Amino acid sequence: MSVVYNFCAGPAMLPTQVMKKAQQEFINWQDTGCSVMELSHRSKDFMALADEAENNLRELMAIPQNYKVLFCHGGGRGQFSAVPLNLLPVGGKADYVVSGSWSKAAAKEAENFGEINVLNVVEEIDGKKVVKPSAQWDISKDSAYVHYCPNETVDGIEVFDIPDFGDIPLVADMSSTILSHQIDVSKFGVIYAGAQKNIGPSGLTIVIVREDLLGKARQETPCIMNYKTSADNDSMYNTPPTYAWYLAGLVFEWLKSVGGVSAIESINQRKAQLIYDYVDQSSFYKNSIANEFRSRMNVPFWLEDESLNDEFLRQAESQGLLALKGHRIVGGMRASIYNAMPLAGVEKLVAFMKDFEQGIK
Numbered sequence: 300m301s302v303v304y305n306f307c308a309g310p311a312m313l314p315t316q317v318m319k320k321a322q323q324e325f326i327n328w329q330d331t332g333c334s335v336m337e338l339s340h341r342s343k344d345f346m347a348l349a350d351e352a353e354n355n356l357r358e359l360m361a362i363p364q365n366y367k368v369l370f371c372h373g374g375g376r377g378q379f380s381a382v383p384l385n386l387l388p389v390g391g392k393a394d395y396v397v398s399g400s401w402s403k404a405a406a407k408e409a410e411n412f413g414e415i416n417v418l419n420v421v422e423e424i425d426g427k428k429v430v431k432p433s434a435q436w437d438i439s440k441d442s443a444y445v446h447y448c449p450n451e452t453v454d455g456i457e458v459f460d461i462p463d464f465g466d467i468p469l470v471a472d473m474s475s476t477i478l479s480h481q482i483d484v485s486k487f488g489v490i491y492a493g494a495q496k497n498i499g500p501s502g503l504t505i506v507i508v509r510e511d512l513l514g515k516a517r518q519e520t521p522c523i524m525n526y527k528t529s530a531d532n533d534s535m536y537n538t539p540p541t542y543a544w545y546l547a548g549l550v551f552e553w554l555k556s557v558g559g560v561s562a563i564e565s566i567n568q569r570k571a572q573l574i575y576d577y578v579d580q581s582s583f584y585k586n587s588i589a590n591e592f593r594s595r596m597n598v599p600f601w602l603e604d605e606s607l608n609d610e611f612l613r614q615a616e617s618q619g620l621l622a623l624k625g626h627r628i629v630g631g632m633r634a635s636i637y638n639a640m641p642l643a644g645v646e647k648l649v650a651f652m653k654d655f656e657q658g659i660k
């Protein structure tokens with residue numbers, strides 16, 4: 300089979316080395332005679348694996364000691380409910396910064412739990428989408444927390460500067476940007492991410508929570524969504540997604556072996572720049588997001604002549620360039636280029652975009 304590059308936004312491609320290792324170990328993990336997925340989560344072997352995965356993630360992200368790392372079920376949307384249940388007191392208020400469709404969905408879910416101040420921060424200047432500087436976000440003084448989504452997977456808008464609202468905890472949905480570039484975890488109250496983009500397969504959700512925010516959950520919070528219950532039980536209050544945890548551990552090992560987050564960050568910059576540079580010099584493709592807010596993980600682009608979309612996708616697929624169709628909300632194309640996408644995949648995409656353009660002209 301010729302090489303295939305999968306540009307899916309999630310579940311996304313995983314590093315080839317990780318898939319090969321998982322294949323080798325599939326039915327006999329570390330000479331146990333069992334697959335990891337057949338082992339008890341409370342067995343000594345699995346507990347050791349779980350600890351190692353957590354320690355590697357802590358090292359990769361330089362997570363301070365006063366933060367807990369939780370391995371949960373429920374995905375990003377599970378956290379849309381878990382965050383207010385754990386942090387928004389009954390009768391309290393929270394701020395939700397909306398920079399695209401996922402932060403909008405998070406705000407909508409939070410409205411089920413209390414008063415939500417929704418701040419739309421994207422505006423258009425000279426035909427380009429920009430995000431207002433965080434100093435201009437009108438945060439409520441009595442806010443329990445401020446929620447935002449640093450990388451909007453559908454819209455391709457990324458906010459690189461970390462906002463600072465003093466004592467008001469910052470909550471970030473990092474589903475599509477976690478581990479893609481270095482961040483200072485101490486600036487956040489809670490970081491959460493569905494695994495299926497930069498961490499592993501779907502079914503696992505990582506929550507990184509500052510310890511002083513534990514123990515504030517509403518009484519009615521389901522136990523499996525309660526951060527304190529999870530933290531007190533090392534994420535094993537109920538059976539965790541063990542196989543996804545194992546695969547995430549392999550991804551963390553792989554990331555360490557390629558030089559960690561700072562090394563992958565420069566590759567990610569190069570990959571994204573290759574596509575944006577090509578789009579910008581062409582009159583055939585376009586992207587309407589201002590340079591400083593362009594996502595490095597999800598690169599949307601549109602053909603000037605939208606009637607060519609289907610043909611573009613058909614030819615791309617025939618060359619092994621998969622899942623480039625943009626999200627139905629925004630249309631066009633989207634290349635999701637998470638950590639596992641090699642530079643060669645992006646180079647092949649850009650070469651194809653060029654050939655397609657020339658073939659049409």
Ligand code: PMP
Nearest residue numbers: 374375376377401452474475493
């Ligand atoms: N937040 C972001 C930024 C996402 O990209 C997604 C999924 N693409 C979600 C939340 C929802 O995640 P899930 O499907 O795991 O609930």
